[in-house]
Amino acid sequence: MITAPLESAAIEGAPDAELVRIRDLVYQVAGIFHPDNKLRLLLDRCGRRMKELKTNTLHEYLECLTVKPIRQKELIALLNEITIGETCFFRNQPQLDALRQIVMPKIMEAKAPLPVRHLRFWSAGCSTGEEPYTLSMLLLEESDARLKDWIVEIVATDLNERSLAHAKIAVYGSYSTRNLPPHYRQKYFAPLGDQLQLGPPARSAVNFSRANLADHDSPPFTNGVDVIFCCNVLIYFDLASKRRVIQSFYRDLLPHGYLFLGHSESLYGVSDDFRLVHFPGATAYVKGERPPEGRQ
Amino acid sequence: MIVTTAAANKESLLKRLDGMRQIPTIPAVLAPLLHYLEQPVEQVDVHTVADLIAQDKSLAAQCLQMANSPLFGRSQKAESLRGAIVGLGIHRVSDIAMSCSVLNLLPAKNGGIDPIVFWEHSLGCALVCRRFARKINFADPGKAYLAGLLHDLGVIVNLWALPQEFRGAYEVAREEGIPLHEAEQKVLGFTHCDSGGLLAERWELPPDLVEVVAYHHAPQQSVNHTALVTLVELSDLLCRMTGLNYGYVEKRQVNLLEEPGFAALARQCPPLKNFDWARLTFELDSYMDEVHTLVRSIYRS
Numbered sequence A: 001m002i003t004a005p006l007e008s009a010a011i012e013g014a015p016d017a018e019l020v021r022i023r024d025l026v027y028q029v030a031g032i033f034h035p036d037n038k039l040r041l042l043l044d045r046c047g048r049r050m051k052e053l054k055t056n057t058l059h060e061y062l063e064c065l066t067v068k069p070i071r072q073k074e075l076i077a078l079l080n081e082i083t084i085g086e087t088c089f090f091r092n093q094p095q096l097d098a099l100r101q102i103v104m105p106k107i108m109e110a111k112a113p114l115p116v117r118h119l120r121f122w123s124a125g126c127s128t129g130e131e132p133y134t135l136s137m138l139l140l141e142e143s144d145a146r147l148k149d150w151i152v153e154i155v156a157t158d159l160n161e162r163s164l165a166h167a168k169i170a171v172y173g174s175y176s177t178r179n180l181p182p183h184y185r186q187k188y189f190a191p192l193g194d195q196l197q198l199g200p201p202a203r204s205a206v207n208f209s210r211a212n213l214a215d216h217d218s219p220p221f222t223n224g225v226d227v228i229f230c231c232n233v234l235i236y237f238d239l240a241s242k243r244r245v246i247q248s249f250y251r252d253l254l255p256h257g258y259l260f261l262g263h264s265e266s267l268y269g270v271s272d273d274f275r276l277v278h279f280p281g282a283t284a285y286v287k288g289e290r291p292p293e294g295r296q
Numbered sequence B: 001m002i003v004t005t006a007a008a009n010k011e012s013l014l015k016r017l018d019g020m021r022q023i024p025t026i027p028a029v030l031a032p033l034l035h036y037l038e039q040p041v042e043q044v045d046v047h048t049v050a051d052l053i054a055q056d057k058s059l060a061a062q063c064l065q066m067a068n069s070p071l072f073g074r075s076q077k078a079e080s081l082r083g084a085i086v087g088l089g090i091h092r093v094s095d096i097a098m099s100c101s102v103l104n105l106l107p108a109k110n111g112g113i114d115p116i117v118f119w120e121h122s123l124g125c126a127l128v129c130r131r132f133a134r135k136i137n138f139a140d141p142g143k144a145y146l147a148g149l150l151h152d153l154g155v156i157v158n159l160w161a162l163p164q165e166f167r168g169a170y171e172v173a174r175e176e177g178i179p180l181h182e183a184e185q186k187v188l189g190f191t192h193c194d195s196g197g198l199l200a201e202r203w204e205l206p207p208d209l210v211e212v213v214a215y216h217h218a219p220q221q222s223v224n225h226t227a228l229v230t231l232v233e234l235s236d237l238l239c240r241m242t243g244l245n246y247g248y249v250e251k252r253q254v255n256l257l258e259e260p261g262f263a264a265l266a267r268q269c270p271p272l273k274n275f276d277w278a279r280l281t282f283e284l285d286s287y288m289d290e291v292h293t294l295v296r297s298i299y300r301s
Helices: A017-030 A036-053 A058-066 A071-083 A093-111 A130-141 A161-169 A182-188 A200-204 A239-252 B002-019 B030-036 B046-054 B057-067 B081-088 B090-103 B115-135 B141-150 B153-161 B163-176 B180-188 B192-202 B207-215 B226-240 B262-268 B270-274 B277-300
Strands: A118-124 A151-158 A189-192 A195-198 A206-210 A225-230 A253-261 A274-279 A282-287
Touching: A017 A036, A017 A058, A017 A071, A036 A058, A036 A071, A036 B277, A058 A071, A093 A118, A093 A130, A093 A225, A093 A253, A093 A274, A093 A282, A118 A130, A130 A151, A130 A182, A130 A200, A130 A206, A130 A225, A151 A161, A161 A206, A182 A189, A200 A206, A225 A239, A239 A253, A274 B277, B030 B046, B030 B090, B046 B057, B046 B081, B046 B090, B057 B081, B057 B090, B057 B277, B081 B090, B090 B115, B090 B141, B115 B141, B115 B153, B115 B226, B115 B277, B141 B207, B141 B226, B153 B163, B153 B180, B153 B192, B163 B180, B180 B192, B192 B207, B207 B226, B226 B262, B226 B277, B262 B270
Parallel strands: A118 A151, A118 A225, A151 A206, A225 A253
Antiparallel strands: A189 A195, A253 A282, A274 A282
């Protein structure tokens, strides 16, 4: 007679124990989660690092990430591999759909009674500009319709001067534009050699500035924003810095504001001040009821 | 006035159900399996369970196919039902048998409504319920699975009883991007919770499952089983916000912590107070892929 059901279904258990430990480490430290069906991708990223380090097994590599003196440096190298190529136009379509179809109507409704109709977006850690320019194009599409009487402002910040310089020139190769829908490609871009350059209308809507999110005070131009995008940026911060950044986001966001993170990126264990909300195929954070002061 | 209308609608629904020639009958394997598994686990026997399932040959074949999916913990391929029970355990295989038997009640594709998406949603919800139940230390994850599987029994009833009208409701839901039960209320005057509740009672399902079927869109109305009903409600919402939906996108924002019944579930399951919703959400990605693959392969064969 067999009575005990096997508790560890494959989907709930581990294809490879070491890989799952690396997955959990990455989630714990950086807040990026690889579900079981993305473990192969994580394995591939680890493989690239293992080749570099000349380690042969995941067990050895896990030691590089946890016990060896190089562990902090190696973790950053792995995170770089994980996020490599993440920056592109229209990177996260469900997130953009949620913004357009659900978030913007809610914000516009909340702000409708105000004398000045003003929407402010902040792309925090904008890298080479794909994210804020995607926003810029999406919002321009609506400038003659529901945004007709609205002033729209997009602030984009990054720590890296070179990334910002690239963003301002706004010339992009095929990798960055791989998800760009034909409509946007034709309407907003012009060919420049074998690359594409974004035209002035979409460029002029974005204000780029250098800012370090880890600074104690966020830059003054980010106060009172409606939506913050901060994708795959917090992963590089230690817990204390993450908490500081999130607290400043909390202060910067208006009461009805939204914080969008990268795909599969989580604030669990970082902040109790924000609440996770779900949209079709995407998540975001909204401000909770309790004020953040005096709490960690 | 509203109460009278609702009562009249329910009355008329009851009449329509009574008048139906082909009301779904409880699947042959469901009642005996549920009944058999109620006894102490030490007394449950592999052969009896295998024989119960094997009475229906096509069901047995589907079970084997499902048992060999990664979703149910396949470690090596089982060639027979008994082999599957040895590998996965009696309860897991019983879950599979009950899943197939209930989902087989879905009528074949009928004018725009694809039964595959309801299969996927019900099976996905069952798996998410069990996963979620384990994570929050809910007392009976097996029950949670069954509750997730059966929660949309009313959709099956509506597809059988009022296919044209239900299709109308489904179209409204899809076009407006609203929850199915809201569209049903608009178009039919009742929801799959009402019709499912009636069928669940008629099938003499256990009271907790009847409440899940009847109140999973309004856990606050649940009388004795608010925690289980809420667990299903939250899992259902999570599924509908991911690719395990009804085949269309609901254009809405969901805050799970504000759902009615949340407090009742949290009282029974303390881990819920500090729960990692983000991780559970991301984990659903894997279910989505596997459920799609499995259901499509079952339909192909």
